[in-house]
Every structure is written in structure tokens, then in C-alpha cells.
Amino acid sequence: MDLFLQQIFNGVMLGSTYAIVALGLTLVFGILHIPNFAHGHLYMLGAYVSFFAMTRYGLGFWPALFISVFVLALAGVVVEFLVYRPLRDQPHINSFISAIGALIILETGVVVIWGPQAHRIPNPYPGTIELLGMTMTQQRLLLIIVAIIMIVLLQIFIKKTTPGTAIEAVAQNREGAMLMGINVNRISSLTFAISTGTAAAAATMVAPIFMISPAMGALLGMKAFIIVILGGLGSIPGAIVGGYILxxxxxxxxxxxxxxxxxxxxxxALLLILAIKPTGLFGREVA
Amino acid sequence: MAVKFLREKWFYLVLLLAAVTLPLVVTDRYIFQLAIMSLIFSIATLSLNLILGYTGQASLAHAGFFGIGAYGVGLMTKAGLSFWLALPLASFISALVGFLIGLPTLRTRGSYFAIATLCFGVIISIVIGNWVELTGGHTGLLGIPRPKIGSFEFSSQISQYYLVLAFLLLTLFVMHRLVHSLQGLSFMSVRNNEPLAEAVGINTFATKIISFMVANFFAGMAGGIYASLIGSISPSTASFNHTFNWLVYLLLGGAATLAGPILGAFAFPLLMEYLQFLEDYRLIIFGVLLIIVIIYFPRGLMGGIESLQHRIKTRYRLRKGDGKNVVTASGKSHQAV
Incomplete structure (x- = not known):
């Protein structure tokens, strides 16, 4: 029973990371219809920026996290502008291939600048807590809590603020949104910035628990895609639930x-679900 | 007739001549080995071209099927089976697995299919890495016997070169017949407009399955040849990095052409070889190139050559006063696949 609870706790912790990363991806993939296959690699870059802010410039954990979020939000805007915007009206698969180019650049760039070896971010909260027979490190608990806070904040941002509703408007009808005076280019940049910024936050939160390495993004990026499809394209609750399920x-x-x-x-699990329902669990028909 | 054939196919004849005489020109063993690898990867890229270039379905499990073929031939020949029997068998197994995987995945479209097949590719390499009893795990399979005819063993580089060249020509022949057949037209109609193809009575699902199976048959074959010529394989043989490489060869050379994939599979490794001095930065160039090509030259090198040829032809015709409206090649749909 203890083992079971411990596994559940680990699952929720893993799921928190997945949920945040998938949430960012579902914004760009489901809403802007950009298959940002480099999402996992931007996440990896976020972890590296934090790592070097902390080790080389001696910053604390939280300042490093905020710097990482800021840098990655900028990086997201640049990637959207250079890699995806020229391909906006072309078939998905072209953007997908362009994304592969971007992820190769990101991964190699990190290897060239910071070396291929794995690093570990010093754990800011190494203490443990015993609860119901489970051993939890504070960092893991913190990750779960921060994930929930971020999810709630994002939800409020999308539903209650003007830029958030503009994003939803573009998702529902791009031409209609343009006619209403929404600058679609600016919304694309904004969505990308949010998406990569949150990924950077997730990466920094999880970095003290696992090692960081240039290759860490590839698998996570694929998993984020799995979650987004599992939960239904563009569905924010779907991405959150899918993340925890995975x-x-x-x-x-x-x-x-x-x-x-x-x-x-x-x-x-993804193959199985696609076999049963080709558009994902909560997905609508795709054009 | 012969003149017409020459005029239309001169490009291919030149390529063939270059391929046959290459061993006479290239003496460097290292470069020659690269050429052999390029031939093997040409087969893999050509088969990727069938499903991606002609049928418009981005299968990213291609290296997985390459791996199935490689391990199939490796295990069977190590168990004592002849290469000439093991290779078709392994290719059939690869096609069969393709059929089973195609059943669920080909119902999905676009990026969904790409991701679903990518997942399958990852599963294959994880299984290969962990099924130690069968595959030897991460140490891989070593000492795979070379192909033999009678007492002649394909152990010298030149004999291996001509062996792979023969397989490449076979692949090219099958691909050529296939894409110029009615079946080939169905492939392309599915690529261009799937609902429309369905509306005119093409069974699009069956068409995609056939294309997927044939593509995986040849991917498996390329893997089998790779395994027995290199002599050792490991889980990285099936890694998705291979798929990405072939994707680059294909797009750079020109998707939905027969010469493009081969051109890409030769030009790109050669380019990388000359950029050796850049070390790790090479891969960055690789990525930048991929993005530039997909944005500005979505039809690759061969597509570029084609539209150039066409432009010259149109100008020539206009000068002759043949003022008929000519549909330009660039009027074709502006997409890579």
C-alpha cells in the first residue's frame, strides 16, 4: 500500500510537469495549429538557462526561474517568427519539418555551448516530509503546488483577460478575429511566449529532481504531443487531465x-487511443 | 524512339553511368565506404519518398522498419539461413508489421499520423534495446555473416558497392513502375486531395495501406542489406535520427521525384564531409538548411531543376511564336509533399 501511494505521488509529480508542458503545446498546436515539434527542446533550453544563471552568475533559484521564463518567452517569439510564420498557410507537415530543423539547431546549440554531459541543478529545498508512509522531498511537493498555481493562473488569463480572449477568438475563427481588429501576428507571438515561458518554468522546477541534458527535450516533446492528442486538440482541460494520466x-x-x-x-497508450478514436479522446473532427 | 528516350532520360543515364564507373574514380577507401552507405540510404529514402512524397503521409517510423529489416536479416543469417532467403523474408516481415501498424495509424491524418508513427518508431527502438534475449540489448548483434553466392563472399568494398547498386536499381525500377501506374496515380490523388479522391471512388484507406506496406518493405530491405554488409547492428540502427536524416535527404533532393532522394542521399553526406572542419556546428547548419529549404524551396533540388528547365522551355517556345498558354510548373501546389 505504501509503495502504491508512493508511485501515485511520483505519478502526480511527473504528471504536473507533463500537464504544464502539454498545456503550452496545446496552445500553439491546438489553437494556432502549429505543430511545434521543438517544444520539448525549448523546455530543455529553459532548464539550461536556469542552470547557468544559478551556477555561473550565482543567482538564487527563484530569480533564475524568472530569468529563464523571460529568456524562453523571447526565444519562443523568435522561433515563431523565423521558423513557423513563413509557413503559416502551408500544410502542417511543412511546419513539422521546419520544426525538426529548429530542434536540431537547439539541441546542437546547447551541446556546442554547454557541452553534451548531464548537469544537476543544486536542490534548493532538499528536506523531506513523511506523510501517510510516503517520503516526499520538498522540491517534489513544491513542483506539484507550483504546477497547480500555474494552471489556475493560465486558465484565468485565457478566460478573463482581453489578450486571453483574443487568443481564443483567433482559435475559433482567424478571419473573424482579424475583422474584429485583432492583430493575429501579435497574438501568435504572445501565445508562443506563454507556451515557451511556462515550459521553462516547468523545466526549472523539475531540474533539481532529475538531471538536465541536451537530449532531455526530445522524449518530453513527443510525450507532450501524445498528451495533446490524448486529451483532444486545443482542449486545455484535456491537456491537464492527459498530463496527469500519462x-x-x-x-x-x-x-x-x-x-x-x-x-x-x-x-x-497513444497508438491504442488513436486506433479507437483517430482524433483523440476529446478531439473534434480535424480538417 | 531511341532519341526520344535519350532526350527524356539523359539525366538518369548520366547518373547510372556515374554510379557504375564510380569505383574506378574514387580510390579513397573512406569516401568509397560513404558512397556505399549513401546507396543503402538511397533505398531507404526512396521508400520514404513513396509514402511521404507520393502519398503525402509523413511516416516517421521509417527507421523502425529499417531496424526490423536489419534485425530480421541479422538474426536469420546468424541462425544459418542464407542471406538471399533472409532478405526477402525480413522485408516481408517489415511490410507485415507495416500493415498491422498501418491499420490504426493510417486512419489518422497529417500531424497525427506523423506523431503516431513516430511513437511506433520509438517503441521499436526501446524494445530492441531491452529485449536482451533476442536482440542482445544495447550491445547489439555482432558478427553478422556477409552475403555469399556459392563460394564468393561479398567482402571487398567493390563487390559490396555493386551489390547495393543492384538493389538500388531494383528499388528504382519498382518505384518507377509503381508511380507511373494507375496505382501510382491513386497515391498522388490521395496526397493532393483525400476527400476528392474518395469522392471519385478511390479506396483511400487501401491505397494508403498499400503505399505504406511497399515503403516499409523497401525500408526493411535497406535495413537487411545494411546489417549484412556492416556486420554489426545496435538499437541506434532503428533510432529516429535516421528517419530525420532521410527526411532531410528527401526534401533537399526533392520529394515526389525519383532522382531527388538519391541525389539528396549522396549530396548531403558529401556536403557534411566537406564541412567536417566545422565540427559540432555542422548540425546547426543542417538545421538551418532544413528550415530554409522547406520555406523557400519546398520542392528541393530536383524541383528547382525542373522549374528551371520548364522556364527555359517556355521562353524557347515563346520565342518561336508558339504563344499558347503554358501551365507553369510553379503553378503546381506549393508544398513539399
Missing amino acids: GLIEALGGGYISADYKDVFAFG
């Missing part, structure tokens, strides 16, 4: 069946 599948599958094959469960 985290739990991995933690339980890895803990009880086989740790070697834990990633297979995630990918297998």
Missing part, C-alpha cells in the same frame, strides 16, 4: 510492470 500510467507501469519499458506504455 504521469500516472508511467509511474504505475514503471513501478509494477517494467521500468525498462515505462516509455513504451505512454507511446502504446
